[in-house]
Amino acid sequence: MAAQLDGVLEKDLQEKIKKSKILVVGAGGIGCEVLKNLVLTGFLDIEIIDLDTIDVSNLNRQFLFHKEHVGKSKAKVARDSALGFNPNAKIKAYHDSIMSNNYGVNFFQQFTLVLNALDNRAARNHVNRMCLTSGIPLIESGTAGYNGQAELIKRGLTQCYECKPVPGQKSYPGCTIRNTPSEPIHCIVWAKHLFNQLFGESNDDEDVSPDTADPEAGAEVGEAALAKDANEKGNVDRVSTRAWAKQCDFEPEKIYNKLFFEDINYLLSMANLWKSRTPPKPIKWESLVGEGEEEVTDSVTRDQKVLTHAQSAKVFGESIKALRESFTKLPEGDHLVWDKDDKHAMDFVAACANIRAEIFGIPRKSRFDVKSMAGNIIPAIATTNAMTAGFVVIQAFGVLKEQYEKCFPIYVRLKLSGNNQFITRDKVMIPPNPKCYVCAAKPEVVLKVDTKNVTVRELRDDILIKALNMVSPDVTLDGTSTIVISSEEGETDCNDDKKLVELNIVDGCVLKADDFLQNYELSITILHKDPGREEAAFEIIGDPDSLKPKEEEQSAEKKDDAQPSTSSGQNGSSSNGKKARHDDLQSEVCIIHDDEEMPSTSKAGTSGATAGSSSSGVEKRKHVEDSDEPVSKKVKVSSEQDDSDDDLIIMDD
Numbered sequence: 032m033a034a035q036l037d038g039v040l041e042k043d044l045q046e047k048i049k050k051s052k053i054l055v056v057g058a059g060g061i062g063c064e065v066l067k068n069l070v071l072t073g074f075l076d077i078e079i080i081d082l083d084t085i086d087v088s089n090l091n092r093q094f095l096f097h098k099e100h101v102g103k104s105k106a107k108v109a110r111d112s113a114l115g116f117n118p119n120a121k122i123k124a125y126h127d128s129i130m131s132n133n134y135g136v137n138f139f140q141q142f143t144l145v146l147n148a149l150d151n152r153a154a155r156n157h158v159n160r161m162c163l164t165s166g167i168p169l170i171e172s173g174t175a176g177y178n179g180q181a182e183l184i185k186r187g188l189t190q191c192y193e194c195k196p197v198p199g200q201k202s203y204p205g206c207t208i209r210n211t212p213s214e215p216i217h218c219i220v221w222a223k224h225l226f227n228q229l230f231g232e233s234n235d236d237e238d239v240s241p242d243t244a245d246p247e248a249g250a251e252v253g254e255a256a257l258a259k260d261a262n263e264k265g266n267v268d269r270v271s272t273r274a275w276a277k278q279c280d281f282e283p284e285k286i287y288n289k290l291f292f293e294d295i296n297y298l299l300s301m302a303n304l305w306k307s308r309t310p311p312k313p314i315k316w317e318s319l320v321g322e323g324e325e326e327v328t329d330s331v332t333r334d335q336k337v338l339t340h341a342q343s344a345k346v347f348g349e350s351i352k353a354l355r356e357s358f359t360k361l362p363e364g365d366h367l368v369w370d371k372d373d374k375h376a377m378d379f380v381a382a383c384a385n386i387r388a389e390i391f392g393i394p395r396k397s398r399f400d401v402k403s404m405a406g407n408i409i410p411a412i413a414t415t416n417a418m419t420a421g422f423v424v425i426q427a428f429g430v431l432k433e434q435y436e437k438c439f440p441i442y443v444r445l446k447l448s449g450n451n452q453f454i455t456r457d458k459v460m461i462p463p464n465p466k467c468y469v470c471a472a473k474p475e476v477v478l479k480v481d482t483k484n485v486t487v488r489e490l491r492d493d494i495l496i497k498a499l500n501m502v503s504p505d506v507t508l509d510g511t512s513t514i515v516i517s518s519e520e521g522e523t524d525c526n527d528d529k530k531l532v533e534l535n536i537v538d539g540c541v542l543k544a545d546d547f548l549q550n551y552e553l554s555i556t557i558l559h560k561d562p563g564r565e566e567a568a569f570e571i572i573g574d575p576d577s578l579k580p581k582e583e584e585q586s587a588e589k590k591d592d593a594q595p596s597t598s599s600g601q602n603g604s605s606s607n608g609k610k611a612r613h614d615d616l617q618s619e620v621c622i623i624h625d626d627e628e629m630p631s632t633s634k635a636g637t638s639g640a641t642a643g644s645s646s647s648g649v650e651k652r653k654h655v656e657d658s659d660e661p662v663s664k665k666v667k668v669s670s671e672q673d674d675s676d677d678d679l680i681i682m683d684d
């Protein structure tokens with residue numbers, strides 16, 4: 032191991048390396064490289080955690096894994112392979128999610144340093160919080176294609192992973208998807224929802240039938256619409272799509288005619304929708320019979336070519352039959368999971384999306400293009416991972432030497448920077464955002480939400496867990512004894528289906544949310560809003576100042592040169608009056624998330640203490656002002672980037 036030869040690394044650093052204890056989170060593309068680097072550099076005490084098993088698609092770049100390892104635990108195989116480089120190293124492997132409540136503050140506090148090598152924002156946010164709470168430095172890293180970066184996060188010194196507002200996942204209003212698609216992606220989202228309605232985990236928010244509650248349809252819901260009873264949510268009351276499809280034994284012709292003829296006619300009857308739009312053209316299965324003769328059997332052509340409507344209908348029929356077969360083999364109550372790499376599931380989505388596109392006069396796409404959009408695919412490049420992992424370890428050296436002020440974020444870029452370099456680094460340390468809803472002294476957000484319609488369950492699952500990244504929240508209504516949500520199983524189940532207003536959660540109220548595992552408390556001020564047609568279900572505003580009237584806002588800005596601090600959830604939208612720093616792909620300076628569509632974003636179901644309690648063996652979280660670290664005063668503003676990232680499409684699976 033060259034690194035242990037005298038003269039390669041300073042003696043002092045070599046000693047620190049030997050004495051340190053490192054946690055690597057994730058044993059994928061970056062994680063394998065990081066582990067190998069650590070072992071070759073002389074680190075002796077390492078723990079590695081990954082929840083996944085090895086997939087054949089990992090083998091081209093996760094070189095600690097070989098064919099015979101497919102199906103085995105990534106963390107365990109990575110450990111065994113890495114020990115081959117240095118049998119004297121001690122490596123402990125966990126096949127588990129870092130978000131499980133097995134890994135609390137005490138667990139994190141054993142380590143000198145934590146190295147993230149993850150692929151999703153939920154886990155990254157969680158580790159960020161655990162490291163802040165534990166006071167352990169974290170090196171965050173990520174790659175997307177040819178871009179990569181490695182960045183130190185240290186409480187009180189640097190911004191945390193959540194200091195920067197993130198653009199919410201691009202989500203599409205339900206009525207656009209169900210009634211008035213205008214882009215290929217709307218049809219692809221609809222097709223994925225349809226897959227779930229028929230074969231997957233069906234979800235009320237993913238209804239594919241015409242939405243009669245569409246405010247734009249107004250009173251003009253036509254005869255056909257009125258003839259059928261719509262329930263209060265605007266869905267046509269009928270047996271569920273799946274139950275209906277089962278009744279007709281998933282017969283392609285019947286399903287096709289229902290979705291692409293009857294439902295389209297139904298939409299046409301909502302005349303208001305088509306006053307300024309091109310109306311859709313319903314198509315009957317029978318009209319296509321005999322037209323699908325030019326069958327494409329060659330798989331490459333089939334993938335690259337834009338199929339005709341009749342060819343798509345044929346693929347639709349074949350894929351439904353194949354999916355029906357897999358589905359009926361499952362035990363009662365079980366379901367299929369959509370996977371871009373499953374031939375029939377992908378065929379089904381491509382065919383349905385293109386059939387719907389044709390009906391709405393939207394350009395059709397090749398299967399390849401549909402797959403990229405539906406699966407949010409960005410190629411993983413082995414060399415970017417390797418370079419980034421190298422920089423992770425270089426950052427780790429900086430931490431061990433306690434030269435934090437030199438640990439500026441490092442970037443790997445495809446294009447040459449202004450200095451003619453592919454590798455660049457920031458020249459200033461970005462200090463914590465004083466309004467960050469995670470690392471600020473008193474984290475707070477404003478939640479604009481329709482209190483009359485949003486339920487407590489939605490507050491917990493969509494807002495607190497999905498958007499605000501808590502794992503197992505407890506919520507009380509400030510100034511009252513009302514426990515709105517308890518993490519203790521069953522304790523507040525009776526509240527789940529209640530609308531917020533029924534628990535007196537109305538405009539102006541403050542909720543206190545507490546996550547025991549993350550040792551995180553958040554104050555949430557509620558603002559009631561009546562959502563419009565194109566509006567997200569809720570909006571989270573990280574910087575309450577952005578809601579102040581203009582003069583007040585200006586004076587507040589003078590007082591505090593705050594960075595943008597709005598965050599948004601998957602169904603929410605962000606707004607903060609300032610240009611948000613993008614946090615996703617191709618970012619100039621931000622952590623890259625090649626994430627969200629990954630299957631590994633599982634949230635650990637934990638049961639913790641009831642609301643308010645946060646003691647029992649867990650040290651109370653220290654906040655920024657507790658730190659004695661010097662905080663750089665200079666705020667980097669050049670980090671704002673262009674809007675091209677807006678094209679990134681991230682979809683729920």
Ligand SMILES: Nc1ncnc2c1ncn2[C@@H]1O[C@H](COP(=O)(O)OP(=O)(O)OP(=O)(O)O)[C@@H](O)[C@H]1O
Pocket residue numbers: 056057058059060061062080081082083088089105127128129130148149150151154411629631632633
């Ligand atoms: N909560 C979590 N706890 C532990 N490990 C996690 C968690 N979430 C994600 N991971 C792991 O982080 C790793 C990220 O690696 P990477 O981005 O290379 O993903 P991959 O699944 O190996 O590859 P690809 O997504 O490109 O097919 C994965 O091995 C994944 O299982």
Ligand SMILES: [Zn+2]
Pocket residue numbers: 190191192193194195463464467468469470471
């Ligand atoms: Zn922060």
